[in-house]
Amino acid sequence: MQHEREEDVLRADIAARLAAGLQTQTAPLIENDRQFAELLASLRGLRADDVDGKLKLGGFVDHPFGGEQMRCQECMYYLVHRKWCDLPELALPVEPSWWCRLWRI
Amino acid sequence: MANLLWLQGGACSGNTMSFLNAEEPSACDLVTDFGINVLWHPSLGVELGDNLQKLLRDCVSGAISLDIFVFEGTVVNAPNGTGEWNRFAGRPMKQWVNELAKAAQFVVAIGDCATWGGIPATAPNPSESQGLQFLKRDHGGFLGKSFVSRAGLPVINVPGCPAHPDWITQIVVAVATGRTSDITLDEFQRPRTFFQSFTQTGCTRNMHFAYKVSATEFGQRKGCLFYDLGCRGPMTHSPCNRILWNRVSSKTRAGMPCLGCTEPEFPFFDLAPGTVFKTQTVMGVPKDLPTGVDKKSYIALTGAAKNAAPEWAERDIFVV
Structure with missing residues (x-):
């Protein structure tokens, strides 16, 4: 329970940062696996608790993205009930309506 | 004789x-x-x-x-x-x-x-x-x-x-x-x-495939290996999960992605760096979809499956 509360707090904190206009790198879009691997490598260079760094490099936004309205809800890394991004390089509490550049389906 | x-x-x-x-x-x-x-x-x-x-x-x-x-x-x-x-x-x-x-x-x-x-x-x-x-x-x-x-x-x-x-x-x-x-x-x-059947037939991770819960690292005892780790079970013809290896297991049961070794293209992508044990995608969508499934249906199915996924599907279910 304590763990869940901590995740809720962090999720709310991230939401506040994004709502306040945190500038993240939504471009360039990841078009292939080489680019995906490069971005993962950059994320691995961050400290595990560098939330801002993950948000910026990942290109997080607090709304669906693009013409296809891509969002965490459909992403392979999203755990629906925990509201959690299970990609080891991110490992962040998220909302289903958010999106980042590491989205994959 | x-x-x-x-x-x-x-x-x-x-x-x-x-x-x-x-x-x-x-x-x-x-x-x-x-x-x-x-x-x-x-x-x-x-x-x-x-x-x-x-x-x-x-x-x-x-x-x-x-x-x-x-x-x-x-x-x-x-x-x-x-x-x-x-x-x-x-x-x-x-x-x-x-x-x-x-x-x-x-x-x-x-x-x-x-x-x-x-x-x-x-x-x-x-x-x-x-x-x-x-x-x-x-x-x-x-x-x-x-x-x-x-x-x-x-x-x-x-x-x-x-x-x-x-x-x-x-x-x-x-x-x-x-x-x-x-x-x-x-x-x-x-x-x-x-x-005739697919490697996926009989895989113990099929419920994770159905609910679109992905394994994201080797050794995880939850999640399907298809979405991220390059498993070719849904499009490879073999009975590996029907006729078990050493009578006890298979690659996918043990957490190892199927490499598609019974298909003519094996080894896939000519073993180019980054193609082994990694699902190949274009703009986040797998290049090779399960046999018989088109991209549009796959996206629709994913949305529905994620919405329907029960809580247990996200947990480690192979606890001894």
């Missing part, structure tokens, strides 16, 4: 190891219960030198009736089509293969290398390797598209890297006991009895 001859071309002996580990039936059962006379095998044959050459010549001439010719490994053509890189019993192996295939009642290719070229035929294919009747997806191979053995069948392909032990012995027994009419072959000449 059926005479069986097993030769090996460009190969690692993996299929021989597999064959010797067979259980239902075992390699010994072939001899004692099913009347198969193993004329020669690389790991079992006792003849050497002149005696072996005579045995092979007698098979070619018909002095010894050759009922089943089993070939493991690629037909090596290098350098420059001569086959000199793979000499056996005094001449290039490819010459023996050509003559023995024509003399045999049945020809059985065991393993990826013999069926479609496998790893040795991966670009740039320095050994100029071919499978017996295919090179990757191209029909033809070393023996040619129109080849049929004396019994009227094309090469029977039993692919895999290696082929499962029991696939090998069960097909050999079916041939030796005159039950070839029971063996129907698919477009790649694989026996349908083994290669």
Whole structure:
């Protein structure tokens, strides 16, 4: 329970940062696996608790993205009930309506 | 009594190891219960030198009736089509293969290398390797598209890297006991009895596939290996989760992605860096979708499945 509360707090904190206009790198879009691997490598260079760094490099936004309205809800890394991004390089509490550049389906 | 001859071309002996580990039936059962006379095998044959050459010549001439010719490994053509890189019993192996295939009642290719070229035929294919009747997806191979053995069948392909032990012995027994009419072959000449269903059939992670919960690292005991870790189970024809390996497990059950080794393209993407154990995607969508599923349906299915996913699907369910 304590763990869940901590995740809720962090999720709310991230939401506040994004709502306040945190500038993240939504471009360039990841078009292939080489680019995906490069971005993962950059994320691995961050400290595990560098939330801002993950948000910026990942290109997080607090709304669906693009013409296809891509969002965490459909992403392979999203755990629906925990509201959690299970990609080891991110490992962040998220909302289903958010999106980042590491989205994959 | 059926005479069986097993030769090996460009190969690692993996299929021989597999064959010797067979259980239902075992390699010994072939001899004692099913009347198969193993004329020669690389790991079992006792003849050497002149005696072996005579045995092979007698098979070619018909002095010894050759009922089943089993070939493991690629037909090596290098350098420059001569086959000199793979000499056996005094001449290039490819010459023996050509003559023995024509003399045999049945020809059985065991393993990826013999069926479609496998790893040795991966670009740039320095050994100029071919499978017996295919090179990757191209029909033809070393023996040619129109080849049929004396019994009227094309090469029977039993692919895999290696082929499962029991696939090998069960097909050999079916041939030796005159039950070839029971063996129907698919477009790649694989026996349908083994290669009609998918590797995914029987996978213990199927519920994670259904609910689109992904394994994101090796060793995780939850999640499907298809979405991120390059598993080819949903589009590979094999019974690996129906006829278990060592009777207890399979790659996917143990958390190892299926590599698609029973398909002609194996190894996929010519083993280019970043393509192994990583699902290949374009703009976040897998390049290779489960057989029969189009992109639009896949996206719709994913949304619905995620919405319906129960909480337990996100937990480690293999707790001891």
